[in-house]
Amino acid sequence: MSLPFTPLVQSLPASTPFVGPETLERQRGEQFRARIGANESAFGISPNATRAITDALNTPGVSWYADPENYDLRCALAEKHGVHIDEICVDAGIDSLLGLTVRLFVEPGTAVVTSAGAYPTFNYHVAGFGGELNTVNYRDNKEDPDALLAATKSHNAKLCYLANPDNPMGTSHPDHVVQAMIDGLPDHCTLCLDEAYIDFTDAPLAPAIDTTNSQVIRFRTFSKAYGMAGMRVGYAIAHKDIITAFNKVRNHFAMNRLSQLAALASVKDDAFLTTVRKQVKEGRQRIEQMADSLQLSWLPSATNFVAVDLETTERAQQLLKLLQHKNVFMRMPGVAPLNRYIRVGVGTVDEQAYLEEVLGELLHGL
Amino acid sequence: MSLPFTPLVQSLPASTPFVGPETLERQRGEQFRARIGANESAFGISPNATRAITDALNTPGVSWYADPENYDLRCALAEKHGVHIDEICVDAGIDSLLGLTVRLFVEPGTAVVTSAGAYPTFNYHVAGFGGELNTVNYRDNKEDPDALLAATKSHNAKLCYLANPDNPMGTSHPDHVVQAMIDGLPDHCTLCLDEAYIDFTDAPLAPAIDTTNSQVIRFRTFSKAYGMAGMRVGYAIAHKDIITAFNKVRNHFAMNRLSQLAALASVKDDAFLTTVRKQVKEGRQRIEQMADSLQLSWLPSATNFVAVDLETTERAQQLLKLLQHKNVFMRMPGVAPLNRYIRVGVGTVDEQAYLEEVLGELLHGL
Numbered sequence: 203m204s205l206p207f208t209p210l211v212q213s214l215p216a217s218t219p220f221v222g223p224e225t226l227e228r229q230r231g232e233q234f235r236a237r238i239g240a241n242e243s244a245f246g247i248s249p250n251a252t253r254a255i256t257d258a259l260n261t262p263g264v265s266w267y268a269d270p271e272n273y274d275l276r277c278a279l280a281e282k283h284g285v286h287i288d289e290i291c292v293d294a295g296i297d298s299l300l301g302l303t304v305r306l307f308v309e310p311g312t313a314v315v316t317s318a319g320a321y322p323t324f325n326y327h328v329a330g331f332g333g334e335l336n337t338v339n340y341r342d343n344k345e346d347p348d349a350l351l352a353a354t355k356s357h358n359a360k361l362c363y364l365a366n367p368d369n370p371m372g373t374s375h376p377d378h379v380v381q382a383m384i385d386g387l388p389d390h391c392t393l394c395l396d397e398a399y400i401d402f403t404d405a406p407l408a409p410a411i412d413t414t415n416s417q418v419i420r421f422r423t424f425s426k427a428y429g430m431a432g433m434r435v436g437y438a439i440a441h442k443d444i445i446t447a448f449n450k451v452r453n454h455f456a457m458n459r460l461s462q463l464a465a466l467a468s469v470k471d472d473a474f475l476t477t478v479r480k481q482v483k484e485g486r487q488r489i490e491q492m493a494d495s496l497q498l499s500w501l502p503s504a505t506n507f508v509a510v511d512l513e514t515t516e517r518a519q520q521l522l523k524l525l526q527h528k529n530v531f532m533r534m535p536g537v538a539p540l541n542r543y544i545r546v547g548v549g550t551v552d553e554q555a556y557l558e559e560v561l562g563e564l565l566h567g568l
Numbered sequence: 569m570s571l572p573f574t575p576l577v578q579s580l581p582a583s584t585p586f587v588g589p590e591t592l593e594r595q596r597g598e599q600f601r602a603r604i605g606a607n608e609s610a611f612g613i614s615p616n617a618t619r620a621i622t623d624a625l626n627t628p629g630v631s632w633y634a635d636p637e638n639y640d641l642r643c644a645l646a647e648k649h650g651v652h653i654d655e656i657c658v659d660a661g662i663d664s665l666l667g668l669t670v671r672l673f674v675e676p677g678t679a680v681v682t683s684a685g686a687y688p689t690f691n692y693h694v695a696g697f698g699g700e701l702n703t704v705n706y707r708d709n710k711e712d713p714d715a716l717l718a719a720t721k722s723h724n725a726k727l728c729y730l731a732n733p734d735n736p737m738g739t740s741h742p743d744h745v746v747q748a749m750i751d752g753l754p755d756h757c758t759l760c761l762d763e764a765y766i767d768f769t770d771a772p773l774a775p776a777i778d779t780t781n782s783q784v785i786r787f788r789t790f791s792k793a794y795g796m797a798g799m800r801v802g803y804a805i806a807h808k809d810i811i812t813a814f815n816k817v818r819n820h821f822a823m824n825r826l827s828q829l830a831a832l833a834s835v836k837d838d839a840f841l842t843t844v845r846k847q848v849k850e851g852r853q854r855i856e857q858m859a860d861s862l863q864l865s866w867l868p869s870a871t872n873f874v875a876v877d878l879e880t881t882e883r884a885q886q887l888l889k890l891l892q893h894k895n896v897f898m899r900m901p902g903v904a905p906l907n908r909y910i911r912v913g914v915g916t917v918d919e920q921a922y923l924e925e926v927l928g929e930l931l932h933g934l
Contacts, residue, residue: 206726218820222637224635269590307573430631451577456661458826
């Protein structure tokens with residue numbers, strides 16, 4: 203039986219960007235003891251956010267829809283970033299915003315550029331709207347702005363994706379390199395600058411936000427440093443004409459009201475962010491020391507994970523399997539030549555201790 | 569400056585399906601005292617849901633993404649409805665599922681049928697994907713299955729929308745009428761059967777769920793009777809090939825983890841549902857008595873609101889304005905001939921008492 207879906211939908215594979223750890227737990231009939239594979243935070247949410255949610259649970263507002271304009275949150279974010287509220291679109295996570303962005307620019311056949319091995323959910327949306335995805339290679343385990351720019355030109359691409367800091371490698375470019383890429387964008391191309399991991403470092407990685415430039419959309423999130431992955435709050439900062447376009451297609455009542463309140467309560471909790479940043483830095487150092495002690499090299503990271511080199515894809519894949527048998531959830535890059543690395547998330551102190559306990563022995567067995 | 573959006577996006581108006589009560593509050597500089605315009609529940613959420621959220625806030629899981637397969641929740645819903653879990657798609661509210669449904673079936677120019685004055689968010693999505701919306705009129709303040717069927721045939725429509733019970737009128741059709749409509753669907757057409765309000769009555773309004781019929785998608789939600797509007801949990805029940813198609817395009821990590829847990833905790837709380845149903849029934853009766861005492865007629869409702877007849881559009885619009893000045897948030901149907909009614913939501917006892925306090929005087933002033 204063939205159902206009357208659009209030709210595009212009929213042509214799509216039944217693929218998903220990621221298999222969730224819960225799926226693996228169900229398959230194996232065991233819970234993970236270290237969940238360090240999805241770049242989730244090991245350091246919880248701001249106590250202000252917890253209080254905001256707990257308070258809201260005890261009011262009639264618990265049953266209300268969220269403000270579809272996300273007004274209060276946008277005001278707080280506008281103040282934080284020094285932009286106008288009409289230059290911010292809040293939505294249920296960067297994943298959703300990437301989908302909307304693709305929908306704004308991509309028709310069947312529209313050329314798009316990204317790096318081979320970069321965030322698969324962007325690719326999922328490009329495929330979902332019939333776009334033609336073109337990839338360039340990482341260079342020295344970093345996304346390659348020059349190659350990306352060249353590809354946007356040669357393919358006449360309407361969208362280009364860059365994550366800085368990068369996922370899955372954790373590497374990053376300084377602000378001036380990203381700015382040079384922005385300055386070099388051809389007229390027809392809009393840059394999706396995914397800065398989900400920007401809060402994990404004080405280093406100057408983010409070029410100044412310039413919303414007069416309608417060729418750049420900055421993506422930020424409460425999922426990582428703010429620890430709110432499961433609460434689904436992301437936002438885009440862009441020229442107001444782009445925000446207006448988001449408003450033409452987004453689900454206006456998509457936001458969770460408790461999450462909206464929690465995000466608002468988190469924005470100004472600098473103390474929490476400082477603590478998380480410190481804990482993540484210490485966590486990275488512990489991963490680095492662990493790798494050093496096992497004679498494994500690793501990449502300097504500006505994120506809450508560290509890419510550790512297993513030298514071959516086979517070894518990396520084997521190790522991940524063995525780790526899974528020890529109830530450690532970890533992921534690795536899916537594309538060569540990045541897939542000789544494993545991506546070790548900063549976990550809790552207990553998770554890291556457990557990883558150290560099992561990793562040495564497993565490596566011996568490879 | 570013209571940005572390189574798709575021609576479809578460029579053609580879309582900057583419209584939104586609804587203005588939120590918070591927007592009105594900001595415009596007026598005052599809070600509403602009775603928020604009875606968005607069909608939100610006045611009776612909170614299940615204590616099991618509150619406990620699930622509170623518990624989750626105190627675990628490391630507070631920072632985790634939700635299970636992208638919504639497995640546990642789908643299992644519970646499958647059991648409740650007597651279907652297979654592969655016949656259920658959970659997503660962040662019916663609004664989002666309607667958007668996905670339109671995306672599955674509609675290309676620019678695809679014909680779609682609905683009733684003039686029915687749920688505007690469906691129309692918003694049809695416009696958003698370039699569909700051609702065709703409407704038929706309500707008949708005796710009910711959606712008209714015969715007219716809808718005739719229109720799906722004459723327009724060769726791929727989608728047809730029916731809400732039962734209906735929003736904004738609160739009216740409903742018995743199960744056999746809906747079943748007859750299902751049986752009469754032309755081969756090329758899929759019925760979007762929106763049953764958001766189905767939990768508010770014991771009357772037999774829902775035809776037996778038959779997932780062997782790939783021409784029907786049933787939409788259910790935790791937003792109404794379960795009081796979780798702001799938590800964004802809805803689901804579709806349909807033939808597994810339709811669920812597979814949803815999985816090709818949905819945001820797999822769209823669900824809020826706290827909401828997922830709260831919904832799971834609510835599903836089996838029949839006692840809560842029974843209490844809410846009783847409270848809503850009493851609330852409707854109080855609205856009906858109020859209308860009777862003011863010599864206003866009203867429509868029997870199977871929902872958590874009652875449509876009250878103001879006899880002319882002008883009177884209805886004027887009254888809503890006056891109510892707003894008294895800090896009562898209420899909405900009315902937007903399309904003739906439905907727009908002589910106002911839609912009075914079942915509020916808390918205090919909200920209803922306040923409405924009664926102000927309504928008589930305002931009517932005198934009309």
